[in-house]
Amino acid sequence: MISDDEEWVGPFLVEPWHLRTSRLDPSDLRATESLFALSNGHIGLRGSLEEGEPNVVPGTDISGYYEERPLPHAESAYGFPQSGQTIVNVTDGKLIRLHVGDSPFDLRYGRVWSHERALDLRAGVLERRTEWTAPNGTSVRVTSRRLVSFAERVLAAIFYEVEALDEGFYAAVQSDLLANDGAARVSRDPRDSAPLDKPLKGELHDSRDLRAVLVHRTARSRLRVAAGMDHLLELPDGAVTTMEADKDLARLTATCKLQPGQRLRVVKLLAYSWSSRRSPAALRDQVDAALAVAKLAGWDELAAQQREYLDRFWERSDVEVEGDPALQQAVRVSMFHVLQAGARTESQAIPAKGLTGPGYDGHAFWDTETFVLPMLTYTAPEAAKGALTWRHETLPIATARASELGLEGAAFPWRTIHGEECSGYWPAGTAAFHVNADIADATARYAAATGDEEFASTLGADLLVYTARLWASLGQFTSETCFRIDGVTGPDEYTAVVDDNVYTNLMAQQNLRAAADACERWPDTAERLDVSEDEVRTWRAAADAVRLPYDELLGVHPQSEDFTQHGEWDFAGTAPEDYPLLLHYPYFQLYRKQVIKQADLVLAMHLRGDAFTPEEKERNFAYYEARTVRDSSLSAAPQAIMAAEVGHLDLAHDYWAEVAFTDILNLHENVDDGMHIAAAASTWAVAVSGFGGMRDHSGRITFAPRLPPRLSRLRFRMMVRDRTLEVDVHRVDDTGDPGETTTAAATYRLLSGDPFETSHHGRPVRFEAGVPVTLPVPPPPSVEKVSQPEGRPPFRRP
């Protein structure tokens, strides 16, 4: 049990390997439903209570399962998507309702003596333990454990136990499959979802013994989903069970008399499956088969597989933070959620919220490639491959879209579930063509980091070539030495439809070169894709000539052409409640001012750090730091990474915390819509690329670790081409090395695999398995203090 003298962060107790709460404030439900959500990337169960209520957003989501909805436009125009896609809350199988005599088990009534829930990051299990006295005076202890299996993609399971405490009572347990639950919420926040009312049409229901299956289909997308449950019961003698099934409800009821101290136990096994093509009977059979396997395994075996999967993950990926226990916890919670989002998608998208909530309609964005895949590439490469495979499967849709837009190659959508563009506002959607270069970046990174030649020469090469073709047609040569890309939107959504966005141009440059490299490396692939030598030459010429605006007067790169000529935002006159600005100011005001929603040029300096000098980085960082309001959860991490590189280590630490606590402390006030998976993955990135200084330009991995003053150690592991590498940055006394003083050193350990060549702060080094190498960490460059917009300092914990 939790004692009161522990450290807390928001509603949670600070612990290294658990996210635990004993609070039952209804407002905490907003956070816990998302933070306690379980997923394997295929099935997502929000962290609602077994008894269903109280709740905020009941949620059971299946990756790739969506309904279409018309996208209305007040004024439509050519190329505006007419149909959107929105995630569907499928049949809820996590409901287990308990009746204690004549009282329903509901924590809003009666008296709660203790209530504790914990997400175990090593076990991959959500635990719960409640002691409660019903309004009728009967006391009960309810214990549950829940998992969504990493090992068996279609399975989830709930272990549920009820114990009578002071006196006996008649207990009734109802285990449901419930479809079309939950009323539609309405909101004008464009970041919200567009929920649909009763989207599932019942097609088949079936039950036998303790098992039931419901099959439904959506009306417009015509996707079929089957949800099945089976049960393992341990009930007192005399217990009676009944099973009933109808279109939208299947329910097992177990009733018994529980004596004081006596327990009943239900293990509920859940299986989900969906298809656009298979018949209701085929889907039913599929979940029945999965349930049969699960029943054979039982709870203990499923839980053991779960722990084993996670043990392997942490072994190759863990990030250890000494000196900031709450941050340590937040880093692991974040990484756990990224793993959950990506682990078993298997060529479905990784949505911005994973499967933890309905935010952003369940759409995937560039978040996946730019923020999520870097972590997965180095910690769970199969998951990164799955996400890229999904992109590849949508290539026909993306080439059709490019053609509709009058472009060559592929134009991937700004937001989608199935691959079609679902953005209803093109200046911050279709115009954000950088998503294509972001996909190419992730593709090249995955290929280089894994050495997966088979992927690189097939799917990977396709992605690189089609996106390169897009850039070649999107840009224009105004002279041999000038290749412009006009009228696009960069990462900063408070600036739109501009010329020569530096981020976009640098990422396009890299994209063009990566495609050229791939074609030269695999001539067969080039031939298959009809890539001529001329085309490759054009790509290289365009890459070499890409225009990068520079403001000579200020000595900084304008984020895009003329950006630094624009008016400054009146930060002093902007009240705290006017953030995020997009909800309180019109786009036209945001667009024409030097106010930045999220790192744009600063992100370019991270991902294309090879294109800037250290002096440029320092000046640019200071300039944009003063104008970036971080109204997006994607901003603090790139700022942290560049702050660490430029030399603002304290600031980097603060931003790290801001990223890491995004959801734990609900910093964006919308955690009920689901986790910010990109921010979660960025929490890893700040550790590894920020303080670890890991860079992978052109596939070459290098390190430049630094330790922020408030930490005593940062240790992380990562995978590179089947090697596991550990970097351990730790505080030390003066090394004694004459002429160089340092208070930190980095110990590199190659835990497995072939020798590895890299560099440490620019000095080439070579590591061999079993031979740790310790190198001094140079002191950070001394830099002038930077400032944020008035009223927007980095988040600091109280």
Added chain:
Amino acid sequence: MISDDEEWVGPFLVEPWHLRTSRLDPSDLRATESLFALSNGHIGLRGSLEEGEPNVVPGTDISGYYEERPLPHAESAYGFPQSGQTIVNVTDGKLIRLHVGDSPFDLRYGRVWSHERALDLRAGVLERRTEWTAPNGTSVRVTSRRLVSFAERVLAAIFYEVEALDEGFYAAVQSDLLANDGAARVSRDPRDSAPLDKPLKGELHDSRDLRAVLVHRTARSRLRVAAGMDHLLELPDGAVTTMEADKDLARLTATCKLQPGQRLRVVKLLAYSWSSRRSPAALRDQVDAALAVAKLAGWDELAAQQREYLDRFWERSDVEVEGDPALQQAVRVSMFHVLQAGARTESQAIPAKGLTGPGYDGHAFWDTETFVLPMLTYTAPEAAKGALTWRHETLPIATARASELGLEGAAFPWRTIHGEECSGYWPAGTAAFHVNADIADATARYAAATGDEEFASTLGADLLVYTARLWASLGQFTSETCFRIDGVTGPDEYTAVVDDNVYTNLMAQQNLRAAADACERWPDTAERLDVSEDEVRTWRAAADAVRLPYDELLGVHPQSEDFTQHGEWDFAGTAPEDYPLLLHYPYFQLYRKQVIKQADLVLAMHLRGDAFTPEEKERNFAYYEARTVRDSSLSAAPQAIMAAEVGHLDLAHDYWAEVAFTDILNLHENVDDGMHIAAAASTWAVAVSGFGGMRDHSGRITFAPRLPPRLSRLRFRMMVRDRTLEVDVHRVDDTGDPGETTTAAATYRLLSGDPFETSHHGRPVRFEAGVPVTLPVPPPPSVEKVSQPEGRPPFRRP
């Protein structure tokens, strides 16, 4: 009757004072319903046949009467309008159905022997004469005349006569008031209307003798409309009449036996009234009173008043074109429609289509102030005043909108009926802030041209001051000598959300100066509006420092910052059927290329011609000519005017014809949606400002007439401060003046009013009433040939 050897233009016979057709091709209905529409600016009756069918868009519109509708956004954002306004087809009173024995009179059946309809531009009457044999073999002649009274704003009247030809028959005439007729058309063309299904809810119906009234109300805007009819009948003995009235239909039926050669005559009197506040009974009484007056006057008196009104109009406004009879006709048809659109609006908007059709939802745009009011100011100043009074009445809505957008002063809507912003796409709506300077321009023009001091010091000053305040808050001083206006959209809708649009900046400059002038001239007004000397100083400083980008390399003004750096459009690769481009290409492609929908910088060179040198005008004209596709009907006229000024007289003539025949030849293929009133008014402008060279910079009227080679004379009249001036440009032999050869001269006649000082081709001149002055016209400067985008030459008649 029309003989076959006459000249035709499209379906119409070329005549100086009539628009006549004898064709009955159903496809011609698209044009004739709009071109034969009658209106006085308050009531609009489309030119459908009395018998109602066949038809395209049945239309009866009342100025300012609209219904609200939700404006859906696929992704909403702060400041997006949530509610739109759309013109409502009110109770149709122009229906008179005839039954010839057992056959309904319907030209799709039986046999048409002759059919002729003509709009008489001097009488203001639409005439019709049809000889027809019914399927049952009975022959009949139907004659009708129709007018919407300029003299009596709420009245319209139809004279309807039926004559039995070869044999007698039983005739039944049904005269209807019919509400909620017409099915909703659906289209994805953003220029179309959003028609509503059965928008009128019946509130009251009443009938007595030959008179009936229906009162309806819209559900959301809650505007009430009353439509009433009364009749004067001349029927053979033994005729029987019955009147019936229900919620959506009132009908007078007159039945009689017509002997061969015998006639029956119905004069149908119509009255309309609407209000947001008055009761159904009050509105009923109002139309009943109007009908009583009309009945007293009778058809002949109403027709006489109509002719008198038009005689006065043509006397002060006529434009005579010698050498191009079809153009002569088109000019007068155009002017007639502009008069109809504006004559009696009396503080309601003048919509882009007038009251001739449902296009653009019945909204008013900047079209009114920039294109329509110049003509009305000099030909029907009271109408111009009415339109500006409407703008003034919407000032509270515009100041609220400015405040919502974070701006000072007033932000008038891009499109509206009642005053609220109804644009569903802000980059081509709200961002087009130039509408505010356009309103100021029209205000200052009206005040200077009429000398209406009372208006100028009250309503006019309000409009100037509130719009000046907008500009002061919209722009920013980046230095004392640089005032930028960023992030706005100029007239060219193929370029949006740009910095320092030259048109916008020059019009804002003029706006700021006009407001400063007004405040200095009327200190009491300044005090009333709380304008300090400091504020006036700021306006003048901003005006003096307004930034005008200039491309030194090309020697032209970029339409907006960086415009000339953008890629060129592939005109050669664009098929004729891909125009208008907005229906076949995404905005993002249009925005980032040098492709121009409509005159933007060229319009600036007309309206702010004082800000450019002749050399700049020539170079700019050539540059933009090659990139302007004229996908808007607002483009050819400014191009014609500047072509005439720069010296391309033949090109100017061609563009004049393109403007003048916009609707007569259905050049934009959407004439069924209604007339292009701005193009119609521009037809006048090309005559007066183009070939007449009339300019009114800073209120000073000047002339620089020229005659295109294909014309022998151009004569026009206009009103200036209660004077009527005639300018007669005509071909002459060599003047004999040594050193100067000319083939044209201009004779100025001041027909009434005080002496008038002006200039002729830069030479100061003074005219007195009764003393014609003839001055030589200098030959046009010799200029290099210009070209249009491939495939987009000016329209030339076959």
